[in-house]
Amino acid sequence: MSTLEDRRRGSPSGEEELRFIRNFHDIFLSIGLLMFAAGLGIVSALVLKEIVGDDPQDWRSAARLAAGIAFADAAIMWILAEFFARSRRLFLPSIVILLTFVWFIAVGVFTLYVAQFGSEEFNDPGDAMEQLKLLPLVLSGAVTAAIYLFYLRSKLPFAMGFGALGLASVGVSAFVYQYPDAFLENTTALQLASGLFMFVLGVFFDARDPERRTRLSDNGFWLHFFAAPLIFASVLNFATGGGMFARELHEATGGPANNETVTAAVTLIVVVTFAIVSLLINRRALLVAGLISAAVAIGVLVSKTGLDGAWTAALTLLLLGGAMVLLGGGWHAARRVLVAPFPKTGLIARIVPPEPRKGEAGEADEN
Numbered sequence: 001m002s003t004l005e006d007r008r009r010g011s012p013s014g015e016e017e018l019r020f021i022r023n024f025h026d027i028f029l030s031i032g033l034l035m036f037a038a039g040l041g042i043v044s045a046l047v048l049k050e051i052v053g054d055d056p057q058d059w060r061s062a063a064r065l066a067a068g069i070a071f072a073d074a075a076i077m078w079i080l081a082e083f084f085a086r087s088r089r090l091f092l093p094s095i096v097i098l099l100t101f102v103w104f105i106a107v108g109v110f111t112l113y114v115a116q117f118g119s120e121e122f123n124d125p126g127d128a129m130e131q132l133k134l135l136p137l138v139l140s141g142a143v144t145a146a147i148y149l150f151y152l153r154s155k156l157p158f159a160m161g162f163g164a165l166g167l168a169s170v171g172v173s174a175f176v177y178q179y180p181d182a183f184l185e186n187t188t189a190l191q192l193a194s195g196l197f198m199f200v201l202g203v204f205f206d207a208r209d210p211e212r213r214t215r216l217s218d219n220g221f222w223l224h225f226f227a228a229p230l231i232f233a234s235v236l237n238f239a240t241g242g243g244m245f246a247r248e249l250h251e252a253t254g255g256p257a258n259n260e261t262v263t264a265a266v267t268l269i270v271v272v273t274f275a276i277v278s279l280l281i282n283r284r285a286l287l288v289a290g291l292i293s294a295a296v297a298i299g300v301l302v303s304k305t306g307l308d309g310a311w312t313a314a315l316t317l318l319l320l321g322g323a324m325v326l327l328g329g330g331w332h333a334a335r336r337v338l339v340a341p342f343p344k345t346g347l348i349a350r351i352v353p354p355e356p357r358k359g360e361a362g363e364a365d366e367n
Helices: 002-008 024-052 059-087 091-117 125-132 135-154 157-178 184-208 215-240 244-252 256-281 291-303 309-329 331-338 347-351
Strands: none
Touching (some): 059 135, 091 125, 091 135, 135 157, 157 215, 184 347, 215 256, 256 291, 256 331, 291 309, 309 331
């Protein structure tokens, strides 16, 4: 996407230039593509019903036919991607096409799997679980392969982050297949591992483009975009959901009566930590993931002062909004102080990009 990269050469260094919406035409076209895909799915369902009827005698053949129709729908979306994603490089419409393409692939794989491996009837729930236990792994693997095939063809940065999410789901599905009884006990750990995997991959792309000038930077952004909620939620769950750290805090503050306050305080600590990491790697996406949780935490803490609901809401918005404005307006100044001890060259400098001094070429203007 050389046009985007050419325009970025004149933009400030280190900024997250996300140009996936160029004008209202992209929004208009994306709505049209969503409507087209929805209509395509409905027409496919009606055609299938006309062919097999309401009560098909051979449900396996009906399922295979449904899978074939779903794959045909996916092929139609791929043809649209050739024009809008590969030729015209329209980012937002390409994202819509990718999502609908993946949906049709998922429907096709699901119905084909059921047709191939499902029994005529299940004697008990255990039979169903035994025959369907491989489905999550097969489905996530097929969807992930489709996403990366789309990326190789279109070079859509969103597909890189979405595909990494798919890879993480493949890993989780493999764990569930191998250790089904241990899944619930390790849900948070698997969530954290998935988020960290995408975060490290995002840092890899960031290190290849520390000035945030090329498509590699967009790849890194979408990886952080998908990683941040997973990391934030899992870390918060470890800190407040009954782990050793949470229990010690609860005991130190008087037990269950203060759990709500402790949870809110820990949430703010996690949000502040995310803010520091975001500043270090120059990625705001990590911080955005914690905004809702930060708002809830601030609201809980403010409510403990005895204020009514209206004042609590008002002060919560005021404090959180003020913090965002200060951090947003002073992003570069805060980074300049925070990254000062780090090396200015080498691998560390690519992961933690140095902040240009005020007035140097390439720095964003600060008011």
